[in-house]
Amino acid sequence: MNFKIYTVSSLNLKIKNSLESGFSNVGVEGEVSNFYCHNNRHLYFDLKDDNSKIKVVMFYEAKKKLGFEIEDGLHVLLSGYISVYEKRGDYQLIALDAEPVGKGSLALAYEQLKIKLKEKGYFEEISKKAIPVIPRAIGLVTSTGGAVIRDIITVLSKRFENFHLVVRNVSVQGLSASREVCEAIDDLSEFGSGTGAGVDVIILARGGGSLEDLWAFNTQEVAQKVFECSIPVISAIGHETDFTICDFVADIRAATPSVAAQMVICNKSETVKIINSLLDRIKNNLEKNLAKSRQDLRYLSDRRIFKKPQTILINFWQGHDAARKKLADGAKLKIQSKKSAFGALQILLSEKPIIGRIVLNKMSVNNDLFRLFSGEKNKLESLKNRVGILLKDMDSRSPVSVLQKGFALVIKKDNEKIIKSIDDAAVDEQLQILLKDGILLSKILEKISKKP
């Protein structure tokens, strides 16, 4: 037998060495499947085309340099070398780099991060904070070298002349840009809350540029920082047509930096107008209400009982007098008739002295008189009572009569408002106590509530 005998290990090792030297630098294009990533470190997957597939490993060192994420179904161009996993005798491609096929890796990374953060709920309206109408100070993260800061200051000056801007200068592109933007957000948060400078809102601003130029605002770290920032953030990156990840995460997106300046603070003169018009409406309403109350009062005071109380009394007195006259006349008449009847009776009696009948007739005369008098008397009493009640009623409605009864009225010294509750006056406050014969100027020593 003319062949060399190997152990399994030594054969696999020899194959490994041969493959590694023979395929030390290869590129291969295909679709990712069976993707698996252990503990967010090494990546394992198959790369396949219509007829074939090859096992692929991408170690952590290579993976962390990728801008996008490998996932099933993705069409990629891999570069690396072929090696053998000796334990199983599997050969595999050790991928050192990957490129998406069909679109740029940045575009892919952008899409992937957008989907990922959306799923995490970073873009939800519910987590967006409201922008204050008048921020005490406005934080601005931008490059002080660019035109952006000038645009912003120009707009702010027109809207609200006494604005307070705190700028944190950063590189808005390049390798360190996303880290600098994150630090700037931290610094403004720390400064804004620490010294009472009151940075109530932060604008992230950058002029237009390519996807690469705007990249710092498409990174996960900036997105994370904006999402976690306790101060509301306005994202104003690039032109109107540029949408960055930061735009989606921010509490509000401004199409351009100038628009951000319009959003960040109210227009002062317009706001003053609004406040004044509200004040006018309150004034008008009060005047209307006052006029209505005056009218109500006039309507009441125009009523006869208040205008000419005597006319009502006169009516009653007239009624009273008439009743009296009727009573007197009636009595006179009745007495007259009874007198004549009595006279007749006397004549009759002198002729026929029967004691029992006289007594009987006397009684009947007395009864008649009694009935007559008591009836009229009752009528008069009830009339008197009615007048009395009416007078009392009128009287008791006047605050003056309340004072006559011994009650007091307490009013504020300055505006003469009536004190109805212990809440209406303060301790040490001077009050006036109105009594029937004058005013006592007094001072509150203590408030004692009825409630325990």
Add this chain to the structure above:
Amino acid sequence: MEKEIKEMSFEEALLKLETIVGELEDEKIELEESIKRFELGVRLSSHCLAKLDEAEKKIEELTRNQDGKLVARELKLDDL
């Protein structure tokens, strides 16, 4: 008053002012109550107006000094 007017933010005071205007215009309110609302409205609106003038115009740049402390210094831009 549930919250002292002087403690209110601009937004709170403006919102309260708008509420008062709405109440005065929509509801039947006793004269005494409408005078109270009027007084409150006047105080709220002057608070709002004061808030607008509260800030002082400043353009500052935030940097760290040698000790690593954050300091805000006036920012001068050439053509502003």
